[in-house]
Amino acid sequence: MINIRPEKPADFPAIKTILQLAFAYDEHSDQTEDLLVERLRKSPAYIPELAMVAILEEKVAGHILLTKIDIVSDQGNTPSLALAPVSVHPDYQNRGFGGSLIKAAHQQAQQLGYGSIVLLGHADYYPRFGYKLCRDYGIELPFPAPAENCMVIELREGALTGINGMVKYAPAFFE
Numbered sequence: 001m002i003n004i005r006p007e008k009p010a011d012f013p014a015i016k017t018i019l020q021l022a023f024a025y026d027e028h029s030d031q032t033e034d035l036l037v038e039r040l041r042k043s044p045a046y047i048p049e050l051a052m053v054a055i056l057e058e059k060v061a062g063h064i065l066l067t068k069i070d071i072v073s074d075q076g077n078t079p080s081l082a083l084a085p086v087s088v089h090p091d092y093q094n095r096g097f098g099g100s101l102i103k104a105a106h107q108q109a110q111q112l113g114y115g116s117i118v119l120l121g122h123a124d125y126y127p128r129f130g131y132k133l134c135r136d137y138g139i140e141l142p143f144p145a146p147a148e149n150c151m152v153i154e155l156r157e158g159a160l161t162g163i164n165g166m167v168k169y170a171p172a173f174f175e
């Protein structure tokens, strides 16, 4: 059984290794997710409770990070979250750990009062957790990306009603 809990500094080296291994052969990756995570940890967008690890037999088997973003619309800035990245050690993939991390992160984000999560990810993977196309909500990401990969989930029904706008990411995403 896996245990999911917030990350601790002692986990950081293992998380870095997982990020490097998990994304090593991903054609959509620039293989710098480990550096992105390090920048986000130091940024005001970081929320310690929403950086989580999956522990299997006392070892880190997977990691997920949700950080603060805003959806900028005529209504002003609506706080939301970016899910980026999620990774599972290649030795442990396809055992449901990624799904468990995503569901645990949703629950924790809901408890903290967040209404939605935005992500750029695999079109076949995230809809099973309730993600829908950003396009259907009139939400845009601030860079070119295929519409099928730009997804959002409402953690609270109606959280995105009337919120049509552009996602504003933390500067750490672009450094």
Ligand SMILES: CC(C)(COP(=O)(O)OP(=O)(O)OC[C@H]1O[C@@H](n2cnc3c(N)ncnc32)[C@H](O)[C@@H]1OP(=O)(O)O)[C@@H](O)C(=O)NCCC(=O)NCCS
Binding pocket: 022, 023, 026, 085, 086, 087, 088, 089, 092, 093, 094, 095, 096, 097, 098, 099, 100, 120, 121, 122, 123, 124, 125
């Ligand atoms: C994507 C990832 C986090 C999923 O975690 P996991 O523990 O392997 O996945 P789960 O066991 O929860 O789910 C398995 C399902 O995910 C699917 N899946 C895994 N990687 C996928 C990918 N790159 N694209 C589409 N589907 C994928 C599997 O095909 C499987 O589908 P099935 O249930 O229909 O057979 C993990 O495979 C990983 O770290 N991949 C490399 C890094 C990455 O791509 N991260 C996501 C960036 S958007």
